[in-house]
Amino acid sequence: MKKVLPSLSGADVSLRACVESTQSFGLFIKFLLVEVTLFYCLSFINGIEEHLGITPGNLIPSFKVWTLFTYALIDVHIWNLFRNWLFIFLAGRYVQPLWGDLELLLFYLITNTISGLWTTFMYLVSFMAVGNEQFLFETRVCGLAAFIGGVLVALKQLLPEEVISSLPFLHIRVKHLPFTAVIVCLLMTLLNITSAPTLLLLINGVLVSWIYLRFYQLHTSTRGDLSDGFTFASFFPEIAQPIVAVVANGVHAGFVKVGLCRKMVRRYELGGGVTGSGGGGSTNTLTLQMTPAERADNQRRRDLAIKALGKRLEQGSTLGGHSVGLGSSGSSASSSLGGLSSASGIRSPPEWPTIGGVDSGAGAVVSGGLTKNGSGSGASAAPLDSVVVDSSSA
Known part of the structure; x- marks a missing residue:
């Protein structure tokens, strides 16, 4: 059990502990827990699914618009209620602390409403095809x-490298969960479960939530998530990613041309200067600085990585046969998810690839951007210009 679920080692999973953990949840998560429980009780009323669930042939002609907001809360099986509780708990534990109640509510409404409409449209097309x-x-x-599906995509964005199963024959990380969930649900559908x-x-929930998080979610000064680890191809096994990437990039380019999707760009501030060294020489410094939103996103990812490393160190894990420890003299940085503290002296690799042949040599320092330093000391950067890098990967 410890190999399959290392994060639950030594955890209190009693009913009392679960109830106490909800005290730290936001208002929306608490309200959603009450709603799904209440609507499950209502599901015992005969015909309630017809009035609160979506019937594809009645949604538009009968103008039952309210079903787009109530269909998600209706579940007639007790195991579905337990499943809903589990994923609402995950959203309250990992997503809500970073996004806040309003952003999570918006995410919930967008994912459920558009997925419900798109599923209804798919049934209308099926009727027109077979009659x-x-x-x-x-x-x-x-x-x-x-x-x-949306929660799984959000967890992939926030905790992609967290290990779920570390068995020799089954190694699953959080980034694998959306694809795994779809395959498992497909098999259960084929077996009439x-x-x-x-x-x-x-x-549809996976697709809609990914499109929203990838292209439209509003940050400080930008929209979407441009990271290479959040492309559409990254949802598939590595062997299929090159083929999926070609198809996804072609579809994205077509949507950009017809105006259905915006072109993704990465904008950097470019700075440089000439400074004197201790020996009287000179050195050139070129600095590419990220926007505030990108720096905040990088810091969030570094905090999550430090938290995951701290958990592994607490469990006595080793890398390459050697114990890994955090520097005792570094300043501490607390993770925004778990509150675990670890040294912040660990340098993280740059989030974005190098530009125009610029790459960090010996002694290069990454601090909110990409920097190329020479051999001199006390370098100071002077603003020069800005550079925009187009990104064509969907």
Whole structure:
């Protein structure tokens, strides 16, 4: 058990501990927990799914717009209620502290509403293709699967390298969870364990949430997440990523041309200068500084990496057969998720690749940007210009 779930080693997983942990959750998470529990109790009323769930043939003609907001809360099985609790707890534990209640509420509404509309549209297309009226009037779209898919994508963005399973034959990290969840749900659908609407909601939830987080989520001065580890191809196994990347980049380029999607750019401030060294010589310094939003995103990722390293050190893990320790003289930085403290003297690699052949040589220092230093000391940078780097990867 310790190998499969190392993060639960020594944890108190009793009912009392779970209830006490909700005290630190935000208002939206608490409200969502109460809602899914209340609506599960309402599911015992006959015909409640017809009134609160989405029926593809009645959504537009009958103008049942409210079902777009209530369908996600209706689940008729007790194990679905436990599943919903689990992922709401994960959202409250890892996502809400970073985003806040309002951003998480917006994420919930966007993911569920658009996924519900898109699933309804898929059933309408299926009816037009085969002429089966069951797709329109006997199908009930309900459940929290779309939001669960969105939570998995958010966890992939925030904690991509966290280990879920470290068995020799099964090594799963958080970044693998969206693809794994879709495959498991597909198998359960083929075995008639779960319904087809649940599978479609999960897939659409993953797609909608990724599009929102990748291109549209508002940060301090930018939108979206341009990191190379959050591309669409990164959701697939490594062997399939090159093929998926070609297709995804082609689709993205087409959307940019027709105006459905904006072109992604990375903007840097360029600075440089000439300073004297201790021996009377001179050295050139070239500095590429990231925007405040990118620096904040990098700091968040470094904090998460330091927290994960701290957990592994506490469990007595070793890297390459040697124990890894944190410097005792460095200043401490606390993670925004767990409050664990560790030395901040660990240097992290730059988030973005080098530009125009500039790469950090010996003695180069990364501090909120990309810097190339010479052999002199006491360098000072003078502002020169700015550089914009286009990114074509979706």
